[in-house]
Amino acid sequence: MYNAMELMICVASRLLEDGATVGVGTGAPCAAAMLAQKTHAPELLVAFEAGGLAPVLPAMPISVGDSRTTHRALMATSMCDIMEACQRGVMDYAFLGGAQIDAYGNLNSTVIGDYQKPSVRFPGSGGGNDFASFCWRTLVITQHDRRRFVEKVDFLTTPGYLTGPGAREAAGLPKGGGPYRVITDLAVMSFEEKICRMQVESLHPGVTVEQVRENTEFELGQVAHVAETVPPEKEELRVLREEVDPNGFIIGR
């Protein structure tokens, strides 16, 4: 057996192929990158926005700038150096954590309510806006519910496809980037190429399309043939529990 977070992390880690480059955020994205590194992708190059480049992660970093992010790393550098590698097109994936998300994969991690006097103030962009602007593919991992999967984000912190096809390029963002997969506790979501809207890629075992619709505020469109997500393998779970997150920092939530 496995819990929803374990499933999400295992599924997410498989999206990171060996030899790929990925900029990761705190928490679940970092756990997924670490799991990939310890299973099928030993040569996954992980970069942290604060300056950690290509560490062999010994334990889950608590901060994307703590010293674990440079454990046996190839380089301890600066934020500008990491972000500029992304800006010039080096980095395959941006891997970001939970936030409000709309059908175009736009993310909000700044405020709920009115910007000038918000009902909730969140941290803001951090490096999220930069990573999602610069990296070729954005991966997002987040819980699936109607509060998060909204018609319109209260604040567009980090760009997905903005208002649809061509909008990123029109705004001046680097060509060819954008959201790729959203991994939730119900499904893996992808983006329909022509309209840039989120669709169901695969449903997790036991989850129905109706369940996904009920937990998504925006229109999902037609769902025809949908695959079932391959559940976590024994070995993936063992590595995740024993080596990646033995203290249950992320998977124990």
Add this chain to the structure above:
Amino acid sequence: MYRGDVSVLAQRDCKMMTNSENTGRGPLFTDPDPDVARAFFRHKKGALTNKLMSVSDAIAQFVHDGDYVASGGFGGNRIATALLHEIVRQERADLGFAGHTTTHDFQILAAGTRSGKRILSRVDAAYIVGLEARGLSARARRLMESGEVAVCEWSNYALACRFRAAATGVPFMPIRSMLGTDTFKESAAKTIACPFTGKPLIAVPALYPDVALIHVHESDAHGNCRIRGITVADWDLSRASKHVIVSAERVVSTDEIRREPNATVIPAFCVNAVCHVPWGSYPGNMAGEYFSDEAHLKAWLAAERDTDTYRAFLDKYLYGVDCFETYLQICGGEARLTELQRLENGG
């Protein structure tokens, strides 16, 4: 809208900005004019004088009410905790602050003074109010949700590039993030057309803080500093800031600095004050020295949820403490610090 203490030139600039859709409508808190900065830096002396002083003297001399302050390191990693505590104890007011992934450092200043006064009045926000995977600071959130603090949005890279523009001595840097988002709309950036390709770019204005607080591994008495591990934005921040206060784990000789010049990250002519503060990033992480004290950070976050508990917590750990050494003692002293040292070094 509050504009901060900026020059006439920058104020005029702000008014122009609000009228165009190619400009963010956020407030610009500092003057990006490189000639104003050059006039200042011309008189910043490069001579190798002895800059060693106590933390309280450094804060008294170089941090004033109304100043714009920036914190080095990365939120809970290699932060100048001792300097931040002293700002709170000396009850500074009306500070501007660069929220470039600020976590525990922001949380300390968000506490306000013992007499209940707000310390921060304006914040450039790229990452504030959170402590990454540890959760959100209830106190910092309340402060930013009160509407009393003027705020301007940026991404982390954008804010790092604002330091870089200032360090470089140019009025702005072009970048390709923030485009098309509300982060841009609530910033004080502008979009410009690239003169070579015609592509839209974001121009982020140079940010020259009045004072930067940077914790380093080693410094000599003049302020030649070495940093191990990631440098985050401190290479640029130390050069961009009008004044730099350094706290250092160790004070080394200038001969030692000269023995290995490529280990120097910050040269003395950037630095105004050097404070010798072993464990100076506690409860933050210091690369190669000690890991973060997660129990203490957790206790701080928990205390913020209840007014009385929080007040008692601050009295015990911050307001009622005479100096940083005493704080370290209250937090468990040598036994705890040795444990964190062991944790950091893979024990």
